[in-house]
Amino acid sequence: MKCARYILLLLLCGLDLINAQTATITGVVLEEGNKPLGDVNISSISNGTSTTSDGFYVLSITADQATTITFSHIGHENIVLENLVLTTNETYEFNPVMKKDTIQVDGVTVTPTGEKSVDNILVVSPNVIRKIPGANAGVENVLKLLPGVASNNELSTQYSVRGGNYDENLVYINEIEVYRPFLIRSAQQEGFSFVNSDMVQNVKFSSGGFQAKYGDKLSSVLDITYKNPIALGIQMDLSLLGASAAIETISKNKNFSSVSGLRYRNNSILVNSQQTKANFNPTFVDLQSYLTFRFSKKLHFNFLGNVSVNDYRNEPISRQTNFGTLTDPRALIVDYEGNEKNRYNTALGALKATYLIEDNLALKLISSIYHTTEEEHSDIIATYELGEVDTNLDSSDLGDATASKGIGSQRNRARNNLDALIFNLAQKGFYTKDESVLEWGIKYTHEDIRDELRESEFIDSAGFSVRPPRSGFVNDQPEDPFNAPIEPYTGITSRNLIKTNRFSGFAQFSQRHDWSGNVFYYNLGARSQYWTVSGTNVTKVSNVVFSPRVQFALKPDWKKDMLFRLSGGVYHQPPFYRELRDSTGIVRSNVRAQKSLHIVYGSEYSFLLWGRPFTMVNEAYYKNLENVNPYTLQDVRIRYAAKNNASAYVYGAEFRLNGAFVPGTESWLSIGYLKTEENINERGYISRPTDQRLKVGILFQDYIPDMPNLRMFLNLLYSTGVPGGSPSYADPYIFQNRLRDYKRADLGISHIFVGGETKYPKKHWLGNLKELSAGVEVFNLFNNQNSITNTWVRDVDSKNEFAIPNFMTSRVLNLRLKMRF
Structure with a gap:
């Protein structure tokens, strides 16, 4: 610890001292x-x-x-x-x-993560979100450090929770549900998280066992509250990855307030650190506003607006990936022609009205409309060569490929277009009396999807086209040439016009009791949803589900500050459009809702250690899943079987300790273990694509005692590898090998010039600043080679397919400047 502090002292100079945080x-x-x-x-x-x-x-x-x-x-x-x-x-x-x-x-006793939660919700400090380093900084960057949240891709803001996939997570901003683009298949095509960290006031997260008032998903809820400003403020964040600015305003009579944010991002320095060399030209721009109108003490209106443009252009040039073993090292060398031109334009407008009839009775009306137009156009020709690697230490060609074993080419073409319109109208309300709360809500959702899918893949080995492994095709070239028309190894052509109408509602009742100093809390609730799927070339289908949920919490009258929680229920996930479309592009309207019986037990213990506050949280959970819709995962692209032909289970345990390990800071250690398997068509249980067994996350903050304005933020993550997937048409029961373990460390060092107790008079040139800090960030500090998926390459000699790891970003240096007026 002392050594680390003195190293930091040598890296940057301190200015002013602060006496207290x-x-x-x-x-x-x-x-x-x-x-x-x-x-x-x-x-x-x-x-x-x-x-x-x-x-x-x-x-x-x-x-x-x-x-x-x-x-x-x-x-x-x-x-x-x-x-x-x-x-x-x-x-x-x-x-x-x-x-x-x-x-x-x-x-009131507020622990390092906020007040004790009886509703199985974790509260995350927005200040931690805005300060910790990460290749894709934001709310999701913090969530990935939690024990039950998994992501092996630092370029992506998507995450899986307790064995689920990316589509099983709910995200709300001020009770307004938000969505993500549909067609994105690789993390480097992603721009921003929808959530703008500069606008956030509160962050709540539940990784399971959540209440009935939240929607119909299987895994998690991220509940964000945006600010209602109390004064004029401006903040800016500049780095080599992009820039963001946010402004907070409030009228003189306090009846109108707004918070708006503009973001720009360019991932070039991250993408160019990968093994694929490319001309990369992305433009990610996002504008977002949250407005509050107070027409009277009883009637308030809120408006949330967002416009996002992701213009992704990529021209890959070449790639070399060394793989294999020490005794049999191999290399894949690829030369590319062509380019990708993808564009994702999204817009959201939402209006929320709140009417306070009495102090204990309120009604809310929420409407929103989300529109996305997405284009995925690419023509990529990849000429590849498999060879051995020169391991002679005296050779000038050390590490280069020699003695080619297989030569081939691959052409991928895509012309995919999607236009989606989603409309929501909801009424909610609550009534409180003494220690009791009654909440209810009804919601109508209309989804209009227009999807055109055209993509193909041709594979050529030694000058001969490789035909798809279907009946009627025998892959015995070049010994026996085949003169029939060339067939793509994989090819999809479909056009879908799908409309879905959903009616959902919930009711829940919660109450708090005091018994001889013991505090007991319970919440009883239920949700139901009815939906109809219709469209061209599909059969109109209707379904209904019912989801009861319950939560209990007990805070005993002990000297130790302990809280015990038990929650669970039946959770359904009615299929969204992507879950209805199978791997050939055909929509299966008869897909039913996936179902999960979920039980979560947890305890929370707050205590003082070294005179500073700490909290220890333990949880154990079990999920039994029915009507499972199997899927494959490649990078961030999910492709469903569109069949309810599997069952699955998930179980695990988690531990998290957070507190002021260093006075005036917040750090934490989290450890999680989970196991999830599925049984497809009664063939036996195999690992699901997100079966990530062990996860360890550490967030550590420190400063030099004599220079407390010089701060360090260290973000450490370790997780065991997930299944590496399988080639097209392959049986997942055969391919159960795992990717290598994921290891990553991100370091941030910053100096606070203005902030905390360091302030200047108005006449000083820094007098108008409320916060000013500058620093350096090092992503992937130890330069670990992490892989997100495999590229499958055929060796024409042996007829084998090799799993070539696709490595993520290497070590990257970033400079960052933050200021607030």
């Missing part, structure tokens, strides 16, 4: 009748402030220690907020109501 408490103080109350005195041991005429306040307090805050006003009884513990840079919202006749005393 801070956090922020903010909100609106109201009086009876929910009227804002001005000139309220707010004081802590070390600081104080007062509310504006509209009741708004912001107070800075010392982080990582218990603080008592008092709200006082003439003619009102004091409100005392006791034992508040916030982590560095955390923002906590507290909206007290000051009464004339009674004294309120609230005891």
